[in-house]
Amino acid sequence: MRIALLGGTGDIGEGLALRWAYDTDHDVIVGSREADRAAAKADEYETELDSRGVDVDIAGLANDEAAARADVVVLAVPAYHLADTIEAVADEVDENTIFVSPAVGMKRDEDGFHYNRPGAGSVTELAAGAAPDDVPVVGAFHNLPAARLANLDADLGIDTVVVGDDEDAVDFVSELAGDIEGLRPVDGGPLANAAEIEAITPLLINVAKYNDGMHDLGVEFR
């Protein structure tokens, strides 16, 4: 499988790129608005993996070229860049591509972080609204601890809730999630259920802020 991580130079993109390259045989493609930056990051990931005895090629390309080559396109960009990122790659994808949306909108005040729910209902639904009609959108990887994900020495032992209206696409992305060691995919139902998943991310940041010894948190349902 070929997985493109648009915004693959950012923190969640880095973690997913490293984990898929380390734990699986999937081809990982790093996308960025600037091809040079994507290529530099891809080299950095290759070096990190090489130091662990894993010899893989990771491509680094402009977002549109990365999307054109991929079966699964992870939109690992901030919520406010989601619509223009999708627009920039829309001509390169078709009904055989799956978009995956991990983005969460947040706002911050003196008390902590808060979920900034968009008018579409959730950021995942905003992505679905912006995507070409024939490209299924799946929400996943919303609540992952970025630094822990990118640290291949760190155990995960956490869940990710996967939502979508196209069951085949949900199954597909759930398998990709489950391919990462220590990450358990959990079915959250249709896209309409995404908001409550996204809202966990600011909560995890607040819990880390107010509790000594708790940081870079994920969540397990049990």
Added chain:
Amino acid sequence: MRIALLGGTGDIGEGLALRWAYDTDHDVIVGSREADRAAAKADEYETELDSRGVDVDIAGLANDEAAARADVVVLAVPAYHLADTIEAVADEVDENTIFVSPAVGMKRDEDGFHYNRPGAGSVTELAAGAAPDDVPVVGAFHNLPAARLANLDADLGIDTVVVGDDEDAVDFVSELAGDIEGLRPVDGGPLANAAEIEAITPLLINVAKYNDGMHDLGVEFR
């Protein structure tokens, strides 16, 4: 410590009453709008505990009498009964009482359950707005699996996020939470952070709906 569970005949109230009576030396008082029903439920809980070798007195009283006797008043009622429950007991409480709000507002459609965020920002803040000014309100116990809580044979191994603007009250309620075996209190910061905690409850119901073998779920931050 004397803990009154208003709505203590309902599912979360039952679980908390049984756990505190079983795991601790705190005095548990069951409150209900009807004193008879409270007394019947209190008897039922005593019988359950007696069958496990625990001999305790659990009082069953009308909500106002229950609140009058308690140091901590848990408002274990549905969100739409919160304001009138507080009003009914407001004359019986003072600055030495702590209100605890575990209620969550939800709505349901064909996709699943969704968080029904009130205009106050959260149900916990709605409780704070309705409470007498001198009575601190703490949010806690929002995401507990009711049936598992009420089954004293079941292990918990889950977290509850505690929020409030009065730090002493938060510490107090956190201790009461930690007194329940297998329940870990986690500090969520001020009341303004309650919405993201409350939103987990409909998500837990959705996860149970869409995943075989997952039911009556709680959450652990890790």
